[in-house]
Amino acid sequence: MSDNDAAEDDGASTGEPSFEAAEYADGTVTYPPHTVGPNGAERVGTVDLRQYEGRVVTWTTSTATPPGVREPNTLAIVEFEMGDGYDGPPVRALGQIAEREDGSGEAFDVEIGDRVEPVYADELREPGAGIREPESQDWDGFRFRPVE
Amino acid sequence: MERVAIVGASMTRFGQRDAWVRELLAEAGAAALDDAGVDGDDLDHLYVSNMASGEFEGQTGVPNALAHDLAAQPAYTARIDQTSSSGGAGVYAAWQSVASGASDLTMLVGGEKMTHRTTSEATDVIASLTHPVEYKQGVTLPSFAGLTARLYLDEYDAPRESLGKVAVKNHRNGVDNPHAQFRKEVDLDTVLDSPIVADPLRLYDFCPITDGSAALVFCPESVAEEYAPDGNYAVISGIGGATDTHVVHERADPTTMGGVVDSSDIAYDMAGIGPDDVDVAELHDMFTILEFLQSEDLGFFEKGEGWKAVEEGVTDRDGDLPINTSGGLKSKGHPLGASGVAQVYEIFKQVTGNAGPRQVEAETGLACNVGGFGNCVTTTILEGSQ
Numbered sequence: 001m002s003d004n005d006a007a008e009d010d011g012a013s014t015g016e017p018s019f020e021a022a023e024y025a026d027g028t029v030t031y032p033p034h035t036v037g038p039n040g041a042e043r044v045g046t047v048d049l050r051q052y053e054g055r056v057v058t059w060t061t062s063t064a065t066p067p068g069v070r071e072p073n074t075l076a077i078v079e080f081e082m083g084d085g086y087d088g089p090p091v092r093a094l095g096q097i098a099e100r101e102d103g104s105g106e107a108f109d110v111e112i113g114d115r116v117e118p119v120y121a122d123e124l125r126e127p128g129a130g131i132r133e134p135e136s137q138d139w140d141g142f143r144f145r146p147v148e
Numbered sequence: 149m150e151r152v153a154i155v156g157a158s159m160t161r162f163g164q165r166d167a168w169v170r171e172l173l174a175e176a177g178a179a180a181l182d183d184a185g186v187d188g189d190d191l192d193h194l195y196v197s198n199m200a201s202g203e204f205e206g207q208t209g210v211p212n213a214l215a216h217d218l219a220a221q222p223a224y225t226a227r228i229d230q231t232s233s234s235g236g237a238g239v240y241a242a243w244q245s246v247a248s249g250a251s252d253l254t255m256l257v258g259g260e261k262m263t264h265r266t267t268s269e270a271t272d273v274i275a276s277l278t279h280p281v282e283y284k285q286g287v288t289l290p291s292f293a294g295l296t297a298r299l300y301l302d303e304y305d306a307p308r309e310s311l312g313k314v315a316v317k318n319h320r321n322g323v324d325n326p327h328a329q330f331r332k333e334v335d336l337d338t339v340l341d342s343p344i345v346a347d348p349l350r351l352y353d354f355c356p357i358t359d360g361s362a363a364l365v366f367c368p369e370s371v372a373e374e375y376a377p378d379g380n381y382a383v384i385s386g387i388g389g390a391t392d393t394h395v396v397h398e399r400a401d402p403t404t405m406g407g408v409v410d411s412s413d414i415a416y417d418m419a420g421i422g423p424d425d426v427d428v429a430e431l432h433d434m435f436t437i438l439e440f441l442q443s444e445d446l447g448f449f450e451k452g453e454g455w456k457a458v459e460e461g462v463t464d465r466d467g468d469l470p471i472n473t474s475g476g477l478k479s480k481g482h483p484l485g486a487s488g489v490a491q492v493y494e495i496f497k498q499v500t501g502n503a504g505p506r507q508v509e510a511e512t513g514l515a516c517n518v519g520g521f522g523n524c525v526t527t528t529i530l531e532g533s534q
Contacts, residue, residue, distance in 0.1 A: 030398060032281045038398075057402065058302075060294030061347040062286070066272035069286030077295055077397045092397040094295075096285050112302055124284045130272045131203060137280035 016120040019049035019142050021091060028088035038089060049093065049118060053147055054078035056114045057092065061107075068129025070096075074107040078116055078144055096124060098145040108146050118142035152246045153372035154530070155381045156184025156255075156365030157493045162481035163329040165359040169201045169210060169261040172361040174217040176486075177257045180363035181218065184375045188220035192251035197228045197238030197258035198485035203273045205261055214257060224251070228485075231277045232434065234258065235362070235488020236517025236526025240389050242366045243528075252367060258489035259361030270357050274484070277520050279395045290354055292396055292521040293435035294346025300403050300437060301348065304452035308348055312339040313458050314436040315352045315478055321465055322475025324505040327490075329358050329481030353436040358481030362489040364496070372533065379533045382499050385512070386421070386529035388414025396521050403452075407525035408445035408516060415514070415527040416447075423447035426529070427510035428498050429469065430491035432518035433476040439463075442516050443471065446527070465508060473498065473506045488517030492528055499532035 023029050023045040024037030031049060036042060059076040074097040079090050097107040098119050110116065124141050127134035158179030160172055167175065173196060181188060196211040207213070211225035230237035235258040245251040262270050275288045301308060316336055322328040334352060342351035365375070372381040390410035393399055399406065416422055423446055431446075433439040440454035448469060449457050457463050463471040474480050474494035477487055495513035497503040515528045 032279060032395065057397075058295045058299040060291050060298060060349075062288060062291040062294065062345070063343070063347075064267060064271060064288070064290060064345050065286055066268055066275055066288060073286045073291070075285060075287060075291055075295065077402065089398075089400060094282055094285055094287060094397045112298070125286050130283075131276050132280075132283055137284065139284050141281070141284055 017140065019118050021047045021049050023047050029082065029086070029091045031091060031093045049080055052080040052082060053115055053117050054080045054144065056110050056112055056116055058112060059097065059110050066130050068126030076110055076116070076144055093142070096143040098143040110146060115147040116144040117147050119145050149247045150249060151369040152243050152366055152384045153369040153381045154364050154384065154496050155367055155372050155375035156180045157363065157496045158183055159327050159362035159490050159493050160360050161327050162358050162360035162483060164263045167359070169198070169205055169207055169259055170213050170217065172261060172359060173210060173214045173257045173259040176259065176361035176363040177214055177218050177255060180255060180257070180365050184365040186253065186365065186375065188218035191220050191223040191253050191255050193242070193245045193254040194220050194223045194225045195228055195238050195241050195254065195256045196225070197234040197256060197489055198260060199229055199231050199234050200273050200484065201261070204265060230524045231519040232432070232484050233488055233517045233519030233524045233526055234485040235491070236515070236528065237389065237524070238489060239364070239492055239528050240387055240526050242364065243384050243387050246366050246368055254366045255363060256366070256489060257361060257363040258486040260483035260485045261359050262357045262483060263359050267357060277523070282395065289521060290346040290349070290435065293353070293437050294349045296402055297349050297437040300440065303403060304455065306455040309336065309340065310455035310459050311349070311353055311436040312336050314433065314439045315339045317458065317464060318433060318472050318476040318478040321473050321506065322479025325475045325480055328475045328479050329356055330479040349435065349437070355434050355477040355482040358483045360481060360483035360486050362486045362493050364489060364492060380500050380502065381533045382496050382530040383533065384528060385531045386415035386417070386419030387526070388412065388418065389526045390414070391524050392522050394523060403441065405441050405445045405518070405522035405525065407522050408442050408518065408527070411525045411527040412446045412516070415529050419529045421512065421529070425512055426469065426514045428473060428495065428508050428513045429471050430474060430494050430515045431471055431476065432487070432516055433472060433478045434482055434518070436478070438518065439471065439476070442518070446514070446516060465506070470508045473503065473508060488515070488526060491515035491517055492530065495530045499530050501532070
């Protein structure tokens with residue numbers, strides 16, 4: 001399933017970074033990547049989660065957001081459908097729900113169980129507005145939008 | 149291993165205070181020394197539970213500052229930071245220091261100064277404990293609570309009102325706590341009509357931002373009578389600490405707090421008891437949903453049944469298992485580093501029969517202090533001396 005080169009090629013062809021998860025020697029996949037897998041297995045490769053759809057496990061709309069974060073901020077935990085060949089623990093991500101494309105500035109409505117796909121955003125939160133050192137981490141990443 | 153007793157306890161008024169962190173710690177520390185009848189220079193070890201005095205106030209090195217203010221030199225000092233569970237981790241460190249024989253007299257003081265910051269800033273300081281992939285999405289601890297509450301209500305067919313009843317109960321309990329930030333009852337309609345903070349949770353599902361401090365004095369059980377001659381001491385019969393994933397969405401079951409399960413297993417085993425033997429408990433109700441999750445993961449109720457206990461009044465002060473007789477973090481307030489210490493303060497008062505109007509019938513009590521969103525947990529079991 002994993003293919004380091006393929007993941008990098010995908011990123012190059014679309015001009016956006018991959019949605020990088022880690023694969024470990026026992027076949028487990030995690031997002032975000034860790035030094036070793038949940039069972040202690042060593043990391044062997046990278047999986048690009050852009051190629052998977054996910055389902056909304058749960059969601060919330062936060063109205064009390066910290067500095068540099070959109071308000072309101074609708075967030076979901078999404079579980080990726082990794083296919084029948086994957087028997088590791090669930091692969092999930094926490095992400096913002098993307099805004100509608102009708103110019104309203106409102107996030108899409110989602111419910112538990114809805115199918116969603118990742119969509120790239122070059123800035124999820126304003127670097128430096130909050131307490132975290134801007135250079136210490138990335139600020140781009142993936143939101144989720146309902147699959148038509 | 150020495151059995152460890154608690155022979156002195158204090159807490160400041162929780163709420164919006166003019167005092168800064170150093171002054172809050174000294175206020176609680178001096179009162180606990182007085183309660184145990186000892187002086188600062190009697191201490192072998194002095195621990196401070198605090199999450200973020202540097203970030204909130206620009207004051208670091210607080211254990212040394214406190215030691216000087218209480219004339220406790222040359223006591224060994226250390227700051228214990230485990231985010232919201234710094235207090236519980238401090239209890240663990242203090243217990244360890246005496247149980248190991250390294251210290252014959254240890255004081256723990258937990259404290260935090262927060263209210264000078266805006267809610268947005270304070271929320272961000274706390275959210276800085278998250279992983280970079282969580283932080284950049286703008287997640288906050290309240291949003292983890294909203295995410296988990298929605299899933300819990302959906303999976304276990306629990307009514308939204310049941311969460312509100314946790315807030316109603318804990319506010320009712322807080323009325324009788326002179327140290328509590330809020331000493332005012334709220335009705336269910338007020339909770340359910342309050343502004344949304346993290347859908348489906350509303351303002352009254354959340355604890356406030358708080359300044360305050362609490363302190364405990366520890367010694368070997370064998371000499372406890374010297375400090376507490378009337379038998380007004382409690383014994384730490386069990387204590388356990390455990391860690392869950394840093395990244396919250398990686399947990400197998402998002403409605404189970406593995407750190408609560410694991411830490412309480414250790415504590416029950418050490419105490420030689422089970423959940424049915426607990427008479428009173430202080431749980432980390434930073435959000436109402438957390439009281440359900442902990443009451444289940446501690447084994448008090450079956451998974452998915454914690455909400456029914458609240459509906460049926462089982463956890464009321466006059467119920468079979470009173471939970472959060474202090475008012476909990478919900479009404480007492482949540483000065484991060486102080487909260488786990490203040491939980492044990494309440495259980496200490498309960499099992500020694502000194503809880504005043506909040507008193508319930510209790511020989512054995514439990515405190516569960518949670519950091520992050522269940523990321524780090526300490527469970528402490530106390531038994532009265534008599």
